[in-house]
């Protein structure tokens with residue numbers, strides 16, 4: 001099994017890059033673990049308390065469960081990946097059966113901050129887009145897809161997202177094998193990643 005970690009700040013295009021890679025590889029050979037599925041269960045908190053969580057800090061992620069699931073997949077076992085709701089700021093209670101595949105992609109803003117997880121990646125990719133580009137994309141996406149308004153996105157950006165990005169995410173470029181510039185759609189980089197994956201398979 002080839003394990004690929006794809007990190008980068010919010011809105012840099014991680015999900016888009018994953019979908020482009022998926023399109024290029026034979027169906028059924030690639031599985032995805034999304035860091036977003038592993039936000040800690042916060043059912044013990046009220047909605048008003050959950051809204052205040054700093055979702056850009058590594059402590060908001062259940063890295064133990066994410067690591068455990070990756071280990072199980074590597075052993076050839078199926079795992080129950082939690083489903084997360086950005087509207088409720090919590091896990092939904094549903095899970096997705098995630099089967100072992102030839103290639104497993106783990107994607108998320110903070111996945112390279114965890115040393116145990118980092119050690120499991122055969123290829124580490126960091127997707128880069130400038131912060132103004134990422135903020136514009138985040139605004140559009142969160143308002144249309146994640147039930148947010150302008151004020152919510154901008155307040156979160158100023159109070160937690162930007163400082164956490166600078167403290168925890170940007171420094172992770174140091175660990176990357178490949179940095180994909182993604183201010184514009186980068187088909188050349190996707191071709192290179194596809195070639196590397198095919199060489200390793």
Ligand SMILES: Nc1ncnc2c1ncn2[C@@H]1O[C@H](COP(=O)(O)OP(=O)(O)O)[C@@H](O)[C@H]1O
Nearest residue numbers: 010011012013014015016137141182183184185
């Ligand atoms: N290279 C790009 N140029 C323009 N828009 C992009 C690009 N990559 C992604 N997007 C758009 O930006 C938004 C956020 O992208 P997404 O892949 O969800 O980012 P991430 O998973 O890193 O948060 C989406 O609406 C997506 O369509």
Ligand SMILES: Nc1ccn([C@@H]2O[C@H](COP(=O)(O)O)[C@@H](O)[C@H]2O)c(=O)n1
Nearest residue numbers: 009010011036055056086089090109161
């Ligand atoms: N309840 C939540 C949980 C997370 N976020 C934000 O999601 C971002 C990470 O996801 P991407 O798809 O953008 O990589 C992160 O920046 C969190 O601020 C949220 O808004 N609400």
